[in-house]
Amino acid sequence: MVTTANPDTAPTVLRGTPVVPGLAHAPVQTVRGEVSAEAVARFGTGDFADEDAALAAYDAAAQAVADGFTDKAARTSGAAAEVLTASAGIARDRGLRSAVRKQLRSGDDLVAAVRAAADQFAGIFTQMGGLMAERVTDLRDIERRMVARLVGEPEPGVPTPAEPSVLVAEDLAPSDTAGLDPALVVALVTERGGPTSHTAIIARQLGIPCVVGTAGVLQVSSGSRLLVDGTTGLVEVDPDPADAARRVAEDQAVQASLAAWTGPAATADGRPVKLLANVADGESARAASGAPVEGVGLFRTELSFLDRREEPTVEEQAEVYAEVLNAFAGPGPGGADRHVVVRTLDAGSDKPLAFATLTDEENPALGVRGLRLSFSNAGLLERQLDAIALAARQAGTEAWVMAPMVATVAEAAAFGEQVRRRGLKAGVMVEVPSAALLAHRMLEVVDFLSIGTNDLTQYTMAADRMATDLAHLTDPWQPAVLHLIAITAEAGRRAGKPVGVCGEAAADPLLACALVGMGVTSLSMAAAAVRPVGARLATVGSEQCEEAAEAACAAADPMAARDAVRRVLGL
Incomplete structure (x- = not known):
């Protein structure tokens, strides 16, 4: 949802699904993960001697991409390691390789063969539905990385911001989110994805504010600053700097008090x-x-x-x-x-x-x-x-x-x-x-x-x-x-x-x-x-918790449930 107030008095407000609570105010860093068309054009058909030579180049690229995922998995743990290891397995998949070989035999050049094979598997995963559909994002990430390796470009991914920033993307693959530095990426906002997507899971592991399913966020200009509220799901574009700073400071004080909690619950x-x-x-x-x-x-x-x-x-x-x-x-x-x-x-x-x-x-x-x-x-x-x-x-x-x-x-x-x-x-x-x-x-x-x-x-x-x-x-x-x-x-x-x-x-x-x-x-x-x-x-x-449970169950939809619980708890 996009709400535009009077441009002279209030910022544009986008609304998505809140995932990780907290407030962050920082400039936009947009992730554009495609391999450059110029590099693909320069590569052309690759001038391979035959199908086996082209397939050998594919094998080298696939192994390099899989090794990259495995190396990242070794440097992390938990959910991040899980999804990176699974991505390495997809990159090495023999079925994907067979699909590439089939496309080469039909006359495709190597880059076109990789993309066609990825399209085929993406269609299969989507038709399977459920958890397999979640792998389409990972598969597309693997496809881009393989093509980049083939045409001689660095693998696409999240750039390292020069200053603390809000990372904005259509969606983020596990390889993008697993290695994020919370000191430089202070919040995540995606246009796609739901509250149980890989982006959401890893954002929780990192403990940084996150809002997903935010329609219109990719249209925000690169010079803008965002105020991301991971509790309400609201993303304000170019809010008043003084008001934003005050709200973030208040939230940081709350987070500091939370960090001092020692249990038991x-x-x-x-x-x-x-x-x-x-x-x-x-x-x-x-x-x-x-x-x-x-x-x-x-x-x-x-x-x-x-x-x-x-x-x-x-x-x-x-x-x-x-x-x-x-x-x-x-x-x-x-x-x-x-x-x-x-x-x-x-x-x-x-x-x-x-x-x-x-x-x-x-x-x-x-x-x-x-x-x-x-x-x-x-x-x-x-x-x-x-x-x-x-x-x-x-x-x-x-x-x-x-x-x-x-x-x-x-x-x-x-x-x-x-x-x-x-x-x-x-x-x-x-x-x-x-x-x-x-x-x-x-x-x-x-x-x-x-x-x-x-x-x-x-x-x-x-x-x-x-x-x-x-x-x-x-x-x-x-x-x-x-x-x-x-x-x-x-x-x-x-x-x-x-x-x-x-x-x-x-x-x-x-x-x-x-x-x-x-x-x-x-x-x-x-x-x-x-x-x-x-x-x-x-x-x-306890009584407040019980009232919150009743209010949530009686609500018409998830947003209404969240709002009802906040009212019960006085938040």
Whole structure:
């Protein structure tokens, strides 16, 4: 939405979907990621001797691009490392190479062949929908980088600003956002993308204000300054400098007070809320263990094995898991021992594992992923559970184990029995609407539930997470999604069992208050989001949280829900 007030009295205001709260005021730095037409024209057909020579040049470019992603992944962790590793896999994909070869044989020159192959796969990913559609942005980034390598230009990407700036782009690939310096990039604004896009996820990890799905932002001139409000989703173009400076200073004072919060988390009247970390490996776990968290709410085990062609042994898996468990040995900020919630392999869809994922599925997002992999390969799950149990014994840290993509009570019961046989606490993820609707029966056969709001939102609203035109549907503030969360939390309250949220929604301080009001007992998020969430919860009472939950569920749409909760909380 674009709002233009009287040009003599007020700036132009754009509105998008808020992702990471905070205020920033700085000049625009626009990302234009295309390879120059002049370089492509100079390259021409490349003058290759034959098809094999052209394909060898492609192989070299693909390997260089993949190596670049791998190097960046090694210098980061968590969500950033996850998506960079996945991008490296796409760059090396044999299917993409075969498509390039086919185009060469049909008479295309090498650059045209790369672009045609990328078009083909982008169409396939889009038709698959769901999480695979999210990979189109990554694929286009890979295409541009390969073409740049072929024609002798530097790989496109985010320029390093000469001064603190607001980064503006149509969309940002993981390779763009993963290496950002928060001292120079003070906010992110994109024209495309939704609240669960890669840009949003990595912005949360970096802790910088972010607004996505902002129509019209690319038309802002390069000499303008933007005031970005990551709480309301408003982006003001050339606001009054003195007023902007005052508002940013006030926000910085608030952020400084948030940074001083040390936990444990509780509402103003003393209702305890466990704040937990999302981690991907030992390195990210060690980094997160220094935050005021009471353990791990989501250990994404599949991310440690994305580059493995063969299934790791029980002993190899146990070594990886023990690193995370060891990082959380001992008491948390409240003095109680911490625990780690281990998610079994969430392979499939956009996270293929060579040793587990089925190939040639028509719609992987609705196919054999997560727990469903064990239906035809029971040993895969059995060996992983053995490894988790072994790691827990070695580390002495309490391990809870949950399965992703559980749709029926029978699936939950069978999984719970397998986990309990190994002396571990069993749970399932609520990502499929059927699991939320049957939460009360799920809790008869497992010990806890964990709501994955990213997938729950996608499957509830039948909307691809990366479809900008549908960003209003892929927002976790959608009332239908909130009602399913409330149903699940109420089932937990009645059963006297924990119900957590481990999706991106948990990192939103405003939404966190409403989730607690629904009865959610724990929130798991990127470590950078813990202090803002904990500090916000400490300012509101339990009754306010409950009123906020009711107001959000009664709202007509996500923006109205946010506004209603702000009013209830007096913000």
